[in-house]
Amino acid sequence: MDSFAPTHRTQVQRAPQRAVYDRAQIYSILDEGYICHAGFTVDGQPYVIPICYGRAGDQLYLHGSAVSRMVRALAENVDICITVTLIDGLVFARSACRHSINYRSVVVLGKARLVTDPGEKLEALRCLTNQFAPGRWEEVRKPDESELNAVSVLAVPLQEVSAKTRSGPPADAGPDDSLAVWAGVVPVWTLAGEPAGDARVPPGVTAFDIRRLTRFRHGGDI
Amino acid sequence: MDSFAPTHRTQVQRAPQRAVYDRAQIYSILDEGYICHAGFTVDGQPYVIPICYGRAGDQLYLHGSAVSRMVRALAENVDICITVTLIDGLVFARSACRHSINYRSVVVLGKARLVTDPGEKLEALRCLTNQFAPGRWEEVRKPDESELNAVSVLAVPLQEVSAKTRSGPPADAGPDDSLAVWAGVVPVWTLAGEPAGDARVPPGVTAFDIRRLTRFRHGGDI
Numbered sequence: 001m002d003s004f005a006p007t008h009r010t011q012v013q014r015a016p017q018r019a020v021y022d023r024a025q026i027y028s029i030l031d032e033g034y035i036c037h038a039g040f041t042v043d044g045q046p047y048v049i050p051i052c053y054g055r056a057g058d059q060l061y062l063h064g065s066a067v068s069r070m071v072r073a074l075a076e077n078v079d080i081c082i083t084v085t086l087i088d089g090l091v092f093a094r095s096a097c098r099h100s101i102n103y104r105s106v107v108v109l110g111k112a113r114l115v116t117d118p119g120e121k122l123e124a125l126r127c128l129t130n131q132f133a134p135g136r137w138e139e140v141r142k143p144d145e146s147e148l149n150a151v152s153v154l155a156v157p158l159q160e161v162s163a164k165t166r167s168g169p170p171a172d173a174g175p176d177d178s179l180a181v182w183a184g185v186v187p188v189w190t191l192a193g194e195p196a197g198d199a200r201v202p203p204g205v206t207a208f209d210i211r212r213l214t215r216f217r218h219g220g221d222i
Numbered sequence: 223m224d225s226f227a228p229t230h231r232t233q234v235q236r237a238p239q240r241a242v243y244d245r246a247q248i249y250s251i252l253d254e255g256y257i258c259h260a261g262f263t264v265d266g267q268p269y270v271i272p273i274c275y276g277r278a279g280d281q282l283y284l285h286g287s288a289v290s291r292m293v294r295a296l297a298e299n300v301d302i303c304i305t306v307t308l309i310d311g312l313v314f315a316r317s318a319c320r321h322s323i324n325y326r327s328v329v330v331l332g333k334a335r336l337v338t339d340p341g342e343k344l345e346a347l348r349c350l351t352n353q354f355a356p357g358r359w360e361e362v363r364k365p366d367e368s369e370l371n372a373v374s375v376l377a378v379p380l381q382e383v384s385a386k387t388r389s390g391p392p393a394d395a396g397p398d399d400s401l402a403v404w405a406g407v408v409p410v411w412t413l414a415g416e417p418a419g420d421a422r423v424p425p426g427v428t429a430f431d432i433r434r435l436t437r438f439r440h441g442g443d444i
Contacts, residue, residue, distance in 0.1 A: 039269065048303045050307040081269050083271065085259070132314065192312075208314060
């Protein structure tokens with residue numbers, strides 16, 4: 001299947017021309033991001049919390065302390081929503097109401113599953129670590145048994161998924177075109193700055209190569 | 223009051239040293255951001271949607287089409303959560319499990335109020351427009367009556383509010399310090415690129431001055 005099937009809950013109703021169900025495009029948004037906003041409901045109150053994630057195929061992985069309120073809530077087979085948003089630009093229109101944002105966002109609905117299989121748990125932590133930078137897991141110390149026990153890993157299947165995107169110039173109504181007001185798009189990029197090595201790194205250790213962060217722009221390439 | 227009073231719902235339990243209730247600091251995070259993630263529950267399913275916002279004193283304003291599913295859900299006096307997250311850096315540790323993110327986030331719990339007073343509605347749209355760039359409202363065409371009718375504005379009071387922040391180097395356990403692995407922080411900035419003017423802007427209109435976007439870095443100042 002090259003697309004996720006829309007359901008009555010993921011069928012985009014407003015601005016349907018912005019809807020995306022294409023699997024490759026949705027993967028690409030999820031792989032470019034590194035922070036999601038996880039939504040869950042406790043005693044009728046929704047909570048939205050920023051949290052790291054990783055993707056392996058059609059699974060999103062989240063992790064947190066085994067004693068955290070959020071992780072315990074998420075692991076209880078409740079309905080959750082995971083949203084990943086990338087911002088591409090500020091859209092300045094000639095009229096106040098047409099101001100907009102160029103963006104790409106993915107919304108995943110479903111239930112989280114507590115990962116208990118030790119092999120899958122390690123694989124999930126590998127994904128989560130490599131979401132920081134490709135190959136990072138392979139160069140750092142792996143979790144020991146007590147660390148594995150202290151962390152809970154949750155898997156959210158990519159089943160009920162939609163994306164929404166906006167790109168391009170402002171959509172002013174024709175008569176506004178003649179107004180003497182600048183209109184256009186200011187592109188927004190995420191920039192990775194100069195890595196600041198920890199003071200205790202032993203001499204001789206090679207500094208982090210910023211070019212590994214392919215999702216970002218760097219000081220030298222803008 | 224210089225701080226928001228924590229409630230049992232906003233009392234930070236994990237990593238309480240990261241908790242912030244200070245009003246000035248919370249305002250500053252909200253004023254630096256321009257996209258929030260709004261969480262609300264429909265038929266037991268939480269939804270998390272990225273949306274623009276503006277702040278005036280202790281009110282957050284959101285807006286959307288009067289016929290949007292989300293706006294109608296939010297306006298029905300349901301419990302919602304508004305979260306604003308700013309990312310400051312990727313924290314690379316020597317061990318997989320200590321990787322982290324430097325961030326500042328604000329979580330607002332409450333109920334949205336549909337703004338019906340015409341004066342407050344205009345003031346809210348002014349805040350929302352000026353969240354793009356200071357002074358933008360003053361230079362664009364204001365909404366006419368049909369535009370005002372087509373947009374719904376919601377107010378969320380800043381009452382039950384908390385923030386959480388992390389900054390600084392990785393928190394590796396002492397014995398890991400001697401590992402031959404680079405550790406440190408890669409700062410993450412939001413960069414505003416060169417404004418791309420719309421093709422239909424009349425000749426003679428002054429281009430947008432990127433320096434108005436004080437929350438961002440610009441190509442010339444990194």
